[in-house]
Amino acid sequence: MTELLVKNACVIDPLNRILMEVMDIPVRDGRIVESVSAGADIIDAKGCLTLPGGIDSHSHVCGTKVNFGRYMSPEDMRAGRTARRGKMHVTSGYYVPTTYGNSYRYSAMGYTTVLEGAMAPLEARHTHEEFTATPHQDMLANTLFDGNWAIMEAVRAKDVKKAAAIVAWTLSAVKGYSIKLTNPGGTEAWGWGEDVSSIHDAVPNFNVTPAEIITTMIEANELLHLPHSVHLHCNNLGKPGNYRTTLETFDLVPDTNNGRQTLYATHVQFHAYGGTTWRDISSKAEEIARAVNAKPQIVMDMGQIMFGRTMTMTADGPMEFNLYCLHHNKWSNHDVELETGSGIIPVLYSKKSLVNCVMWAIGLELALLTKNPFQCLLETDNPNGAPFVKYPEIIGLLMSKRYRDEECATLVDGTEQRTAICALDREMDWNEIAIMTRAGQAKALGIAAEGKGHFSKGAEADIAIYPIRCRDVDPATEYRKVIEAFRKTMYTIKRGRVVAREGDIIVEGANSTFWVNPVVPDDLNVANDPEFVKKFEEYYTVRMGNYPVQDVYLPRGKCIRTKAAL
Amino acid sequence: MRAVLNTGRNISQGIAVEHKGSPAYQAAVSVCHMNPVDLMELGIDEGEHVTLTSRAGSVVLTTRAAESMNRGEVFVPLGPYANHIISAETHATGMPDFKAEPVDVVPTDESVRTVWELMESIGGVRYDH
Amino acid sequence: MIIKDVVCPFCGCLCDDLDVEVDGQKIIKVQNGCTLAEATLTGNNRLPAPIRRTANGWEEISYDDAIRETADILCAADRPLLYGWSSTHGEAQSIGVHIAELIGAVIDNTSVVCHGPSILAIQEVGHPGCTLGQVKNRADVIVYWGCNPTEAHPRHMSRYTTFATGFFVPEAQKDRTVIVVDTRRTESAEIADEFIRIERGGDYEVLSALRAIVRGKGSILPREIAGVAREQLFRVAEICMKAKFGAIFFGLGLTMSNGKYKNVRNAIELTDELNRHTKFTISPLRGHGNVYGSNEVFTWITGYPYAVDFARGIAFYNPGETTAVDILRWGECDAALIVASDPGAHFPHAAAAHLAKIPTILIDPHRTATTPLCRLQIPCTMAGIDAEGTAYRMDGVPIRYKKLIESLYPDDADLLRRIHDRIREVQGA
């Protein structure tokens, strides 16, 4: 038995409606408890801001395309190099750091749970291997279904149960957590070098539309009782005028789950563009936020960009090729048979580029215009918009109008006309930031019930203590202090164990991977469906028997079983 | 004869690759494939021996006629024989000139050394238990 | 007993549809595999026990002694080199990298003498690729450039390309056009619809010419480019641009000839250019079963796919300097650990000879050409035969090797873990 008492913590715990209450947090064997014995280890938080461990609900940190981003970028590895020290392994890289680099930097910022935004089922084993080497965060994997042939056939046959059964088999086979759709239908079209340009275009050869894929998958998701909703990267990412596609997509979404949203729309900044070309691009954040404000069934995340060099990587292959044609830098592409695609190119977001300035403004506008912070979560689509180490600056921008004005003054002329950023006065408070960085994520991902994102009794003792006394600081004016505080915790505690102290990692990590096993009736198990098996063996290049990820890849896997309503 | 040495994998080398001491391996990789006209020009028949000499060293090999070879080019399968004459120069790329080593090809009566003999010639001690 | 869906560990194709019949500790029969698979799985040339070279020849020693001596040698070195890694599984590779960071070593894998130059090219321009199933199901134009799959990857054509039936190419051979580019008429060239024979060392020029044609600038080209008639290149460019889905596979003919990675870069840029007209992908034909896995593992731990130098504590990468052949050739390293590879056979002798001058430890199941050069050899299991573990196919698809038979040898991951732990003990003392 191990016991820990965090004393004098100034707690914000939005899910329990605790707001800046100075209290003690007793921990036993990794969980929050009522009380501990006198022999417990003691950490004195000294009245500093104490939050549940941070949760990133959309980040690219592990798996085939992330590793390829590293592989092709020795120039990035020259940055952020640290030597082996104590319990810390060597790290390299700034925007695509090594797995340990990612893990240590997240820990230093108080993050204890991360969802990998895109895992191709065929390459899931790779993602899980890297999860193991990202030791300080609990991990979850969004599993890609956007170009899945069997799914598209089920959609065409209007067979939701079949679609659900395929999802169930695949998620449990590859130890995935949730359904991810990236440019649904578009990644299959990219198999021929093409794309879809609206949610009503037919996918070549499959005679289904993105809209049909999205609605079927939302239904299937709810039939399976998955903890998270469908996680969608809308069609037409990064194209001027794409906000229409985004709004049309939002219109498809029913409200069928009382506990949470029925659609999680990711990196919406990239999907909120007005105009017709890069020349007349403008912000349509207001339209998007208005739609979200009216639709409690939708949660989005910001997809904030921050200025500087980074790497874009997404399953959205055609989008990356278009970007490559603009930048003429290096371009990688990796299509995955029968499932999805992906592309990678480096980018530089520059304050001299009006397009980039508009993008920067849109992300912030979305957050500031969304009334309920549970509906707009903070992230950068790491590393697409910026590496996650920029989160503290984004927090500063959201909490301080003055900081935003100072930044706006450095942007290229025209930004003010194309966006509403300068007119927005809202300054977010500590509670709202806590929602946008942990409570909201826990709820949206459906892991609050697993003890994430709050301090209820029995919750996992993931605790971040930041060196700032929020009652004594005015974020609107003292935003520098806020940024500094969020960069480096005094303590990051993971499952009751101090993993990072003032940015230094002090233990070997031991994370868990959450995955979902939806139980379906035998007659709906596709593994018993001769037609499914036959097609699998004919068109995949691995045998069906070699496809599932063995348990050995999840040394501390946590399976969430759901009972499907099929 | 002046020629360019090319190396690479082939089936017989691949089959014997985990049996470095075996006659099959030696037979597979101590062969110099060359154009029959080049063989004629050297005045020897297929199966006779040649010495290949490069800036890195020299080695004796058994010739084999191969119509697919260009004249002035020889092919020796990947292995210790080819590597006895491939220079370790990598042009600062890490990769030696496995497909572009200039060599002199001269007929010889000397016999082909065994793999172990080659390894001994560079400081090794054979283990043949 | 017959084991189904066995993964062959020989080459980067990692065919996973073999049926293997085993009887206790012996593999009796291999079905579906190529001749290389059969030789790999049924061969038996294992070193029975750890051996040590002394002034009086070789002696057998215990695993404990061998592990202790290995750790001592590595700890005492000022510039240790850890090389090999491609024929073992990811679990062992990963411990290898951790040993390298512990002792400030250079760690390199066999891609240095294989597709290392392809990696350098990708680091300059990226890599438009795909999994092999995309090619199988879609490609109507296949290009093999500077490679001879018939001999080096015998089932590549039947499983993934030319002869494979795919969803959108139901009549494999009829629906696909095959182009082979090489300096000699290989067996692969015999089945080509179009064979381009290039003068040795002329790949770069021919690739540049094709890029110019695809860009509409072909008119400035001379009549002949590196022995190839301009008309043939125009014809081939036309075939490529009209393809629905084209796939280029390339081999060591590009990486090992003059210009090295610049040849590969040129081929990638040709592919980029073709993507402005249609869909095209390009992929290296990777050699060793799990060489791509060693690149992947090295990359997620260190940021670099191969040739990583930890001498200064941080990871430093500079192929040409931190690569195994160069380090050996300059006589830089003062100790070496070779795992699952045979530099004795596959490195130029001037590089291999240095291994005999320094304490070299070899961890490998077989008697190899490196055996005579080493101070100590420790036999272990062979991944995919008597050990399971992760391997990455040439297209990045991770597959799990199966354990087919029981053996008394230790898994190399266990051996390396013991060496790792012993090093920590020595360092702590």
Added chain:
Amino acid sequence: MRVILETKERKKPFLPIEAETIIPSNFLKGPELTVYEGNKERLLSDLFTIVVEGTAVSPDKVEVVLKGDTARIKRVGEYMATGTIRIQGDIGMHCGNFMSGGVIEIGGNADAWLGREMLGGSIICHGNAGHYCASGYRGEKHGMRGGRVEVMGNAGDFCSEYLTGGEVHIHGNCGDMAGVEMKGGQLIIEGDATRPCGNMKDGMCMIFGTVHRILPTFEKIDTKKLPDRNVTVTVYKGDVANRGKGTLMIQKPHNEGDQHPANTLPGPATT
């Protein structure tokens, strides 16, 4: 101030020494610097006999002299901004990396990556330079961006790869692919070259020796008399395989009866 560093005999003379601390400004505070020998950190005085003559108040007045067996010493002059380094004999890899000012003079040969990603200042090498002279780092899109590199002997392969700015002047021959990926700056080769300027985007390269295997994707656009040299050169634009706007001027184009490039390569400087 003159700092004279003479190498001491070493037990393992083949171990590389990494000595980026050897730049003039570091000696203002005294010679107590460290360098790496293999994976061990050593005091400069463990490896060198150090003699300091005179004093200086600013780094530009510091001259560092290296003597003895210096061929394995890497990174000398890395990030140097001012002052002078004189090397009597050969020097190891990465000499003058990222240097932005000052002068490095090498009496003997320089190993690979001389003046890599250099920004300013000048390097004079009296012997041969190895491969990747005045080039870029792996994966980086810019090579040398400013300053001047002059090599009195030959240079190896990939000379001035990714050259972006500044001037490189090779008095002898270059190996294969000089000026490959060039996008700016000026490369002058007095001797021979093979396959120069592949994929060139911009910048200018002049070659006065024999050029073997001019790439087929360079377009001959003009001949031109260079009055200061009194020679006529053929002017090419390229590389049209790329969006090339580079200029390549060649005095003696020669494509027939070429020798294989492997036969024409200058050896690396320190072989």
